[in-house]
Structure formats: C-alpha cells, structure tokens
Amino acid sequence: MVKSIQKIVHQLLGYRRLSADTYLLVLSVVIGILGGYGAVLFRYLIAFFQYLALGQGGNEVVSLLMTKSWLHKLIVPVIGGAIVAPMIYFLAREAKGHGVPEVMEAIAMHNGIIRPRVVLVKSVASALTIGTGGSVGREGPIVQIGAAFASSLGQLVGVTGERLRVLVACGVTAGITATFNAPIAGVFFSVEIILGNYAITTLSPLIISSVAATVVSRAYLGDVPAFAIPRHLMISPWETLFYALLGMLAGVVAFLFTKLLYATEDIFDAIKVPEYTKGIAGGALVGVGLLYFPQIYGVGYDTITKVLKGEELLWVLLVLVGVKMLAMSITIGSGGSGGIFAPSLLVGACLGGAFGIVVGKIFPGIVAPSGAYAVAGMGAVVAGTTRGPITAILIIFEMTGDYKIILPIMMAAIISSLVASKLSRESMYTLKLARRGIHLDEGMEVCIMKGARVENVMEPDASTLPPEAPFSEVLKKILQTHSAHHYVVDGERHLIGVISLHDVKSVLHRSNLDPIVIAEDMADTSMPTVSPDSTLADALDLLLGRNTEELPVLDGEGKGVFLGVVSKRTILDFYQREILKEEAQGLKFIRREDRAPGTDYTGMGFDRKMKELRASPKMVGKTLVDLHLRETFNVNVVSIRSAKPADADTAPDPNRAIEADDVLVVIGQPEDIEKMKTDLEISD
Numbered sequence: 001m002v003k004s005i006q007k008i009v010h011q012l013l014g015y016r017r018l019s020a021d022t023y024l025l026v027l028s029v030v031i032g033i034l035g036g037y038g039a040v041l042f043r044y045l046i047a048f049f050q051y052l053a054l055g056q057g058g059n060e061v062v063s064l065l066m067t068k069s070w071l072h073k074l075i076v077p078v079i080g081g082a083i084v085a086p087m088i089y090f091l092a093r094e095a096k097g098h099g100v101p102e103v104m105e106a107i108a109m110h111n112g113i114i115r116p117r118v119v120l121v122k123s124v125a126s127a128l129t130i131g132t133g134g135s136v137g138r139e140g141p142i143v144q145i146g147a148a149f150a151s152s153l154g155q156l157v158g159v160t161g162e163r164l165r166v167l168v169a170c171g172v173t174a175g176i177t178a179t180f181n182a183p184i185a186g187v188f189f190s191v192e193i194i195l196g197n198y199a200i201t202t203l204s205p206l207i208i209s210s211v212a213a214t215v216v217s218r219a220y221l222g223d224v225p226a227f228a229i230p231r232h233l234m235i236s237p238w239e240t241l242f243y244a245l246l247g248m249l250a251g252v253v254a255f256l257f258t259k260l261l262y263a264t265e266d267i268f269d270a271i272k273v274p275e276y277t278k279g280i281a282g283g284a285l286v287g288v289g290l291l292y293f294p295q296i297y298g299v300g301y302d303t304i305t306k307v308l309k310g311e312e313l314l315w316v317l318l319v320l321v322g323v324k325m326l327a328m329s330i331t332i333g334s335g336g337s338g339g340i341f342a343p344s345l346l347v348g349a350c351l352g353g354a355f356g357i358v359v360g361k362i363f364p365g366i367v368a369p370s371g372a373y374a375v376a377g378m379g380a381v382v383a384g385t386t387r388g389p390i391t392a393i394l395i396i397f398e399m400t401g402d403y404k405i406i407l408p409i410m411m412a413a414i415i416s417s418l419v420a421s422k423l424s425r426e427s428m429y430t431l432k433l434a435r436r437g438i439h440l441d442e443g444m445e446v447c448i449m450k451g452a453r454v455e456n457v458m459e460p461d462a463s464t465l466p467p468e469a470p471f472s473e474v475l476k477k478i479l480q481t482h483s484a485h486h487y488v489v490d491g492e493r494h495l496i497g498v499i500s501l502h503d504v505k506s507v508l509h510r511s512n513l514d515p516i517v518i519a520e521d522m523a524d525t526s527m528p529t530v531s532p533d534s535t536l537a538d539a540l541d542l543l544l545g546r547n548t549e550e551l552p553v554l555d556g557e558g559k560g561v562f563l564g565v566v567s568k569r570t571i572l573d574f575y576q577r578e579i580l581k582e583e584a585q586g587l588k589f590i591r592r593e594d595r596a597p598g599t600d601y602t603g604m605g606f607d608r609k610m611k612e613l614r615a616s617p618k619m620v621g622k623t624l625v626d627l628h629l630r631e632t633f634n635v636n637v638v639s640i641r642s643a644k645p646a647d648a649d650t651a652p653d654p655n656r657a658i659e660a661d662d663v664l665v666v667i668g669q670p671e672d673i674e675k676m677k678t679d680l681e682i683s684d
Contacts, residue, residue, distance in 0.1 A: 024159075024163055024166065024167070024205055025204065025205055025208055027153070027154070027157070027159070027167055027170075027205075028166075028167070028170045028204075028205035028206070028208045028209045028212075029208055029209070029212050030153070031146075031149070031150045031153065031167060031170045031171050031174055031209050031212075032170065032173075032174045032208060032209035032210065032211065032212025032213045032216075033212045033213070033216055034149065034153075034174075035146045035149065035150070035170075035171055035173075035174025035175050035177075035178060035209065035212075035213045036174055036177075036178040036212060036213035036214070036215070036216025036217045037216055038123075038142070038145055038146060038149060038174075038175065038178075039142055039146075039174070039175050039177075039178030039179045039213065039217055040178065040216065040217055040220045040221060041123075042123055042126075042127060042138065042141065042142055042145065042179075043138070043179070043221070045123060045124070045127040045131075046127045046130050046131050046138070046298075046299075047131075048127070048131070049080075049127050049128050049130070049131025049132060050130075050131040050132075050298070051131075052131070053076045053079075053080070053131055053132045053133065054068070054076070060302055061294070061297045061298055061300075061302055062294045062295055062297070062302055062303060063302075065290065065294035065297060066294065070291055073133075073287060073290040073291055073294070074284070074287035074288065074290070074291065075287065076132050076133050076287070077132055077133040077134065077282075077283035077284070077286040077287040077290065078280055078283035078284050078287055079132060079283070080128055080129055080131070080132025080133060080134060080279075080283055080336075081129075081132075081134075081278075081279030081280050081281075081282050081283030081284075081286075081334060081335070081336060082279055082280045082283065083128060083279075084125045084128050084129050084134075084279055084335065084336055084337060085275070085276045085277065085278060085279025085280075085282075085334070085335035085336070086276040086277075086279075087121065087124065087125050087128075088121065088125050088276075088335060088337060089275055089276040089335070090276065091117065091121045092115065092117050092118050092121035092122070094114075094115070094118060094144075095118055095121045095122040095125050095126075095144070095337055096332075096335055096336075096337060097140070097332050097336075097337065097432070098136070098139075098140030098141075098332060098338065098339045098340045098428075098429075099122060099126075099140040099141055099143055099144030099337070099339070100139075100140050100143050100144070100193070100194075100339070100340075100429045101429050101430070101432040101433050102114075102144060103143055103144055103147040103168065103172060103194060104193075104194055104429060104430070104433065105433055105438060106147070106151070106168065107147075107165045107168055107169065107194060107195065108438075109438065111160065111161055111164055111165060112151050112154065112164035112165040112166075112167065112168040113151060113155065113164070114144075114147055114148040114151040114152070114168070115148070116148065116151075116152040116155075118144060118145075118148035119145055119148045119149050119152065122141055122144050122145050122148065122337060123141070123145055125336075125337040126138075126140075126141030126145075126337040126338050126339075127141075129331065129336045129337050129338050130298045130299060130338055131298070132283075133283075133286060133287070133290060133297045133298060134283075134286065134298065134331040134336045134337075134338055135286060135289075135296045135297070135298070135300075135324065135327035135328045135330075135331045135338075135343060136298075136299075136328055136331050136332065136336060136337070136338020136339055136340070136342070136343060137299050137300075137338055137339035137340065137341045137342025137343055137344075137345075138179050138299060138338075138339055138341075138342060139176065139179060139180075139339035139340075139341030139342060140338060140339025140340060140341065141337060141338060141339055142175035142176065142178075142179045142339075143172050143175055143176065143189075143194075143339070145175060146171035146172050146173075146174050146175030146176075147168045147169075147171045147172050147175075148171070149171055150167045150168050150169075150170055150171025150172075150174075151164065151167070151168050151171070153167070154167040154168070165195075166202055166205055166206075167205070169190040169191075169194055169195050169202070169205075169206060170190075170205050170206055170208075170209035171209075172186075172189065172190045172194050173186045173187055173189070173190045173206045173209045173210050173213070174186070174209045174210065174212070174213035175213070176189045176190070177209075177210045177213040177214050177217070178213040178214065178216065178217035178221075179217075180226060180395060180398065180399055181214070181217060181218065181221070181223065181224070181225070181226060181398065181399075182394070182395050182398035182399060183210045183211065183213075183214040183398075184210075184394050184398060185391055185394040185395035185397075185398050186210045186213070187203070187206045187207055187210050188388075188390050188391045188394055189388065189391045189395070190206050191203070191206065192388045192390050192391050193386055193387075193388045193391060193429065225398070225399055225400055225401035226301065226399040226400075227301070227304060227305050227308055227399055227400050228305070229305065229308040229309060229371060229375070229400060229402070230309065230369075230371060231402055231404055232368055232369065232371060232372035232375060232402060232404060232405045233368060233372075233404050233405070234368065234372075234404075234405075234407065234408060235365075235366055235367060235368045236366040236367070238363075238366055239366070239367060239368065239408070240408075240411060242355075242359050242363075242367065242373075243373075243376055243408040243411045243412045244411055244412070244415055245355075246351075246352060246355050246373060246376060246377060246380060246412050247376075247380050247411060247412035247413065247414070247415030247416040247419070248415055248416070248419050249351065249355065250348060250351060250352075250377060250380030250381045250383075250384050250412060250415075250416040250419075251380070251384045251415065251416040251417070251418065251419025251420040251422075251423070252419060252420075252423070253321065253347065253348075253351055253381060253384070254344075254380075254381050254383075254384025254385045254416060254420045254428075255384065255419075255420050255423040255424055256325070257325050257344070257347065257381070257384075257385055257428070258385060258420075258424065258426075258427070258428045258431060259424075260325055260326065260329050261325075261328070261329045261332065261333070261340070261428065262431060262432070262435070263329075264326075264329035264330060264332075264333035265329075265332065265333040267333065268281075268282070268333040268334050268335075275335065276335070278334045278335050279334050279335040279336060281334060282330050282331060282333065282334020282335065282336060283334070285330045285334075286327055286330055286331055289323060289326075289327050293319070293320065293323050295316075295320055295324075295346075296320075296323055296324050296327040299342045300324070300342060300343070300345075300346045301342070303320075303346060304345055304346050304349045304378075307346075307349040307350055307353045307371070307374050308349060308353075308371045308374050308375060308400075309371055310353070310356075310369050310370045310371045310374075312350075312353060314354055314357045314358070317350040317351075317353045317354040317357070318350070318354050320346070320347075320350045321347055321350045321351050321354070324343055324346050324347050324350070325343070325347055327343075328340065328343040340385060340428055341382065341386075344378075344381045344382045344385045344386075345378045345381075345382060347381050348374075348377040348378035348379065348380055348381030348382060349374040349375075349377055349378050350374075350377075351377045351380075351381060352370075352373040352374040352375065352376050352377020352378065352380070352412075353370045353371070353373060353374035353377065354370075355370075355373050355377065356368070356369065356370030356371070356372065356373030356374060357370045359373070372405055372408065373408075375396060375400055375402065375405050375408075375409065376405065376408040376409050376411075376412040376413075377412065378396055379392045379393055379395075379396040379409040379412060379413040380392075380409075380412035380413050380415070380416035381416065382395070382396070382413070383412075383413035383414070383416045383417040383420075384416040384417055384419070384420035385420070385427065385428040386427055386428065386429060387417055387420065387421065387427035387429075387430075388417075388427075389413045389414050389416075389417040392409075392413045392417075393406070393409050393410050393413050396409050396413075397409065449535065449536045449537040449540065449575065452535065452536045452574065453532060453533055453534065453535060453536070454530050454531065454532050454533070454534045454535075454536065454539050454553055454566045455532035455533070456536075456574065457536065457566055457570040457571055457573075457574045458532060458553050458563065458564045458565070458566050459564050459565050459566070459567065459570060460563065460564035461564070462483070462485075462487055462552075462562075462564055462565045463477065463481050463483040463485070463486045463487065464486070464487050464488070464489050464562070465477060465486050465487070465488050465489075465499065465519045466488070466489070466490070466491075466519065467488050467489075467490055467496050467518065467519055467520035467523075468518055468519070468520070469488075469518060469519040470517070470518055470519075471516075471517040471518070471522075473519075474486070474499060474519050474522060478499075478501060483501075484500060484501045484502065484549060484550075485498055485499070485500055485501070485548075485549075485550055485565070486498070486499040486500075487499075487552055487562060487565075488519045488520060488522075488523040489562045492561070493561050493562045494560045494561060494562070495529070495552055495554060495560055495561075495562040496520055496523050496525070497520070497523025497524050497525040497527070498523060498524050498527045498552065499519065499522050499523055499524070500524065500548075527546075527548075527551070527552065528542050528546060528551060529551060529552050529553070529554045530542065530551055530552075530553055530554075530566060531553065531554060531555065532553060532555070532563065536571050536574065536575070539551060539566050539571060540568065540571050540572075543567075543568045543571070544568075544636060544667060547630070549567055549568050549569070550565045550566065550567035550568065551565065551566055551567075552564075552565055553565060553566055568636075568638060569638075572638050572639065572665075609667070609668070609669070609670050609673070610638075610665065610666070610667050611665075611666055611673055612641075612663050612664070612665055612666075613663065613664050613666060613673075613676075613677065613682050614661065614662070614663050614664075614682070614683075615658050615659070615660065615661070615662040615663070615664060615682075616680050616681045616682045616683070617660075617681070618680050618681050619658050619680055619682075620658055620659065620660050621657055621658065622657065622658055623655050623656060623657055623658070624637055624655075624656075624658075625655060627658075627680075629666075629676065632676075632679075633668065633672050633673075633675055633676040633679075634668055634669070634672045635666050635667070635668035635672050635673055635676050636666060636667045636668060637664050637665070637666050638665050638666065638667055639664075639665040640656070640658075640662055640663070640664055640665070641662065641663040641664075641665065
C-alpha cells in the first residue's frame with residue numbers, strides 16, 4: 001500500500017525527471033501549501049471550540065467573558081482539561097505540552113521521524129485546550145503539527161536522513177509563517193531555534209515553504225499585522241538606557257518563567273493520581289484565575305492589543321505578569337497542549353507596559369508612551385525564553401508592522417537573551433530535553449554520535465563458536481581467522497561469553513588441554529554489551545572505557561540473542577563520513593555557548609575529545625608499541641593519516657613506524673592529550 005502511494009506521488013512530482021535537490025524543493029512547495037492550509041484550519045478549529053465554549057469565536061474574549069456567570073468561567077476549562085488529558089495520554093503522549101522540544105529532538109536525534117498520528121491528536125488537543133480557556137498559544141502546536149505532517153509526507157515518499165530533517169523544518173516554517181503572517185520570522189525560527197544552522201541547501205527549501213504558506217494564509221486570513229497599534233518612535237537617545245534596563249528585567253522574568261513552568265510540571269507529576277485525570281485539576285485552577293483575570297483566557301491577543309495601546313492600569317499589568325505565567329504553567333503541567341510563544345508575548349507586553357508607565361512618570365517628556373515599551377517587552381521576553389533573539393526581533397516587527405521601533409526591540413531582545421543565558425544554560429525549549437539527558441547545544445558532533453544508533457554500523461558477520469567446542473577447535477578457529485574476538489553462542493544464539501586472542505595467547509602452544517578445556521570454559525562473561533538501539537556515543541564510551549576494539553550486540557528485548565558486533569573502527573568511520581557530509585553542505589552550527597579560546601577539540605558526547613596531532617620528531621621512527629600512548633597518557637590512537645598522497649586514513653597498526661608528517665587522530669580527555677603533547681614535544 002505504502003509503496004503504491006510512493007509510486008503515485010513520485011509520478012505526480014516528476015521524481016525520475018528531477019535531481020535530488022530539485023525534488024526536495026518541489027516537496028518544500030507542497031509542504032508550504034499544505035502547511036498554510038493546516039495553519040488556517042487550525043485557527044478555524046480553535047474558533048470552533050471557542051464558539052462551543054463561549055457562544056462566539058474570534059479575539060474579543062475578555063469582553064465576552066464579562067457577560068458569563070462565574071460558574072461558566074470555572075467549568076469551561078475543567079471540561080477542556082477533562083477531555084484533552086486522556087486524549088493525549090492514550091493516543092499520543094508527545095502531544096502534551098508546547099511541542100517544540102519534541103520537534104527539536106526528532107530532528108537532532110531521530111532523523112526527523114515523527115509519528116503521523118501526532119498531526120491529528122495535536123491539532124484537536126491544542127485547539128480544544130485554547131478554545132476552552134487553557135492559557136497557552138498557537139505557536140507550539142502549529143510547529144509540531146507542521147513538522148509531523150512534513151515528516152509523514154517525507155516518510156511516505158521515501159525521503160530519509162538529512163533531507164527528511166530539512167522537510168520537517170519546512171513544515172515548521174510553513175506553520176509559523178501562516179500562523180503569525182511572518183514569512184521572514186518563520187524561516188529564522190526554523191534556522192535559529194529548530195535546526196540551529198545556516199546553509200544554502202537548508203535555507204532554500206525553508207524560504208520556498210515560507211512563501212507558499214504565506215500566499216495561502218493571506219488568501220484566507222488577509223495581509224494585516226497581528227496587532228493594529230499606533231506607530232511608536234524613540235523620543236530621546238536617553239531611552240536607549242531604559243530599553244537596556246527593560247531587557248535586563250525581561251531576561252530575569254524569562255528565567256523565572258522557565259523555572260516556574262518546569263516546577264509546576266514536577267508538582268503535577270508528583271501527584272499520585274492517574275495522569276489522564278490531572279487535566280481536571282489544572283482546568284479548575286485556571287478557571288479560578290478566570291474569575292478575577294479573564295485576560296488569561298486562551299491566546300490573549302485582545303489583551304495584548306489593549307496593552308500596546310496603553311489601555312491597561314499599572315497594577316493590572318504587574319499582576320498579569322505573574323498570573324499569566326502561572327496560568328500557562330498550570331495548563332501545560334496538568335497535561336494540556338499549547339505553545340509558550342503567545343504567553344511570552346503577553347507577559348512581555350505587560351512587563352514592558354508597566355515599565356513604560358513607571359519611567360514615563362519619572363522622566364516625563366523624554367520617554368515614549370508605554371505602548372512602545374510594551375512592544376519592546378514582547379520581543380525581550382520571547383528572546384529570553386526561546387534564546388532566539390533574531391527570531392524575536394523579526395517576528396515582533398512583522399506582527400506589528402512598526403519599523404520605527406525596531407532599534408528598541410533589538411536592544412531589549414539581545415540583552416534579555418544574554419541575561420537569561422547567564423542565569424540558565426537552557427531555554428524554555430531545551431530545558432525539557434536537558435531534563436531527559438539530551439543536550440542539543442553541544443554541537444553537531446554530539447548530535448551525530450547521540451543521534452546514530454548501533455544498528456547503523458553493526459556488523460552481523462562475527463566469529464562464533466559453540467560452547468562445547470574443544471580446545472583444538474578453538475585454536476583452529478583463532479589461527480584461521482583474523483578476528484581478535486570469538487563469541488561463544490549456544491544453539492539459539494544466546495551469548496555465553498567472548499574469547500579474546502589477547503587472553504588466550506599464553507596457552508595457545510599447549511596441546512594437552514584438548515580433553516579437558518572447551519570454549520565455554522575459556523569465555524569471558526564480563527564483556528559489556530550493547531543493543532541495536534544504543535547510541536554510538538554510549539557504545540564508544542564503553543569501548544574506550546573497557547579498552548577493547550569491539551563489543552557484542554544483543555537484541556534489545558532482553559533475550560540475550562547475539563546479533564553481531566560493533567567496533568571502534570566502524571563507529572569512527574561512520575563519524576568521519578557524517579562530519580565530512582555535514583561540512584560539505586556548508587553548515588554553520590550555532591552554539592549556545594562559545595568554546596573557550598584556543599580549543600580545537602571535537603566533542604564526542606562525553607568527557608573524552610577527539611583531536612588531530614601531527615607527529616613530532618620525537619615520535620618519528622617509533623611504533624605505537626614503542627610509544628605506549630595508551631598506558632602512559634590514557635590516550636587512544638584511532639587513525640593514522642599518512643603524508644603520502646596515495647594513502648588514505650588507516651586503522652592504527654601498532655607495529656608500523658611513524659613517519660614525518662603523519663597525522664594521528666587521538667581520543668582522550670583534553671588534559672591527557674595536552675600532557676602527551678608536552679612530553680612528546682608535539683606542536684599545533
């Protein structure tokens with residue numbers, strides 16, 4: 001069935017007549033168009049559920065809530081939570097929360113593969129959450145919906161690897177672009193936050209998807225900014241200082257917002273009741289908040305517009321900063337589904353508006369209206385929570401259409417991002433992954449090692465022996481094969497142990513062992529194992545820690561069935577191919593924290609690093625056996641690059657004399673490598 005659909009799609013898109021890159025661009029157009037329609041339908045779906053909940057759709061939520069009874073305000077979020085939490089729990093648990101971290105993880109760790117069902121579950125769950133008063137936004141859901149749809153389409157037509165990741169990013173771009181009518185910011189959201197890299201081969205499909213999605217969304221939703229507000233100007237150069245101070249405050253608020261969200265999640269996780277019932281409690285708490293502050297209902301764009309126009313009181317703005325953060329945290333922590341972008345906009349607008357009122361009273365005549373500070377505050381809090389200042393600057397500009405205020409937005413956003421980064425390494429998006437042990441900010445090298453699995457490099461053909469094999473048969477096997485390891489497996493291929501040439505070479509000359517020693521007696525049962533699902537980072541860590549060249553691979557179902565081996569050589573060959581492939585595409589990876597000056601190590605995903613060293617005169621003419629690098633410095637040589645043009649990288653031959661201009665690729669802890677460089681007089 002799937003292959004038939006693939007064939008039809010390939011024929012429709014002219015697969016055989018197009019190059020791979022052109023085919024990718026064609027798919028990006030399709031994803032852009034469908035992503036645009038998806039965003040439009042998602043908006044309509046939210047309006048539908050809001051109509052069911054309040055009797056009217058649209059953005060005029062606060063005034064509408066004023067006409068409802070206290071019981072109505074209280075019960076609507078409870079009903080929403082009671083439906084959404086079980087839906088997510090039983091159908092697609094990755095649809096819980098704001099969704100962006102799951103997309104980031106899918107791209108970095110799973111080659112862009114997302115389950116197709118996420119499209120439907122996330123759409124309905126998020127629309128229902130927002131429509132019934134959940135204090136969340138549209139951005140997170142549309143990111144995950146667009147990404148899941150693009151991933152499903154890519155898998156359907158047989159796209160894999162890097163191209164599938166790009167298509168997923170196209171889905172993200174299309175969703176953001178169509179949702180906020182922000183084609184430039186949509187591209188930069190994917191580049192800066194989702195992918196974390198710039199490349200022509202990446203940017204081109206993203207831009208095309210953005211254009212296609214924009215055409216669709218503007219055809220149905222119109223070409224107007226999200227917020228219709230007065231134009232603002234910088235009244236005085238002294239305001240630069242005020243905007244800088246606002247950026248600092250926004251950075252602190254963004255940090256507190258992030259901490260509050262995950263602390264609330266932990267509180268709900270600690271409650272010992274079925275997870276699918278927690279939405280009721282969350283809805284009830286949000287409902288209580290609505291009794292006093294109807295501004296926290298749903299996306300909150302009508303409240304943001306009032307703040308940008310300077311129509312809210314100072315005390316209301318200050319209280320809303322805390323109440324909105326708490327309401328969003330409760331909505332997501334209790335099992336709801338929605339984004340953090342719109343709440344960040346509202347928090348930022350209230351913070352900036354309150355700040356503008358205060359400085360306006362202290363310094364009258366040299367300060368712009370509070371609405372100008374509210375605009376800058378939106379960009380600042382978004383930059384602080386997402387750590388995407390460029391995206392924040394562009395999206396606020398495109399959502400307001402106010403270029404005159406761009407300099408204050410830039411000032412506040414950059415400073416907020418810097419302050420938030422100093423307070424916490426992780427953004428609101430990446431902290432969710434960091435809590436699972438996934439650190440995407442470690443760079444391309446770590447993503448390669450943690451994203452690839454043992455099954456990608458596993459060698460099924462390994463030397464095996466039956467447990468009852470006599471010593472003479474073991475000896476014959478060792479002498480006839482070049483393998484240093486022989487695996488003892490029974491008739492059902494359960495692994496019993498490993499016979500290593502190094503362990504038995506002292507008894508190979510003995511002929512009187514045949515009657516009394518069998519393979520099972522000689523097998524080492526302490527050898528660590530990995531499964532096909534183990535990451536290459538974990539496998540290489542075991543290899544280096546065990547000081548061995550290969551490990552047995554057992555099935556991941558706990559049955560102990562021997563499937564093959566994974567070796568240090570194959571892992572490093574794979575790593576080198578991937579590094580070269582990424583570099584050939586011209587990618588520039590953004591890192592959240594700069595490396596220390598002068599370091600040129602390549603991260604391997606754990607405490608060891610890889611480095612290339614040119615052989616020093618003190619090493620020339622000696623072999624690896626002579627140098628004892630592993631024993632002396634705890635450094636492993638994994639490859640030797642010969643100076644001869646005809647020679648390629650080779651696995652290290654311990655008996656080969658090192659020549660002048662040879663380059664050794666070594667792995668070890670940085671301090672051990674530095675000690676080796678000093679003792680052997682190796683210069684950079």
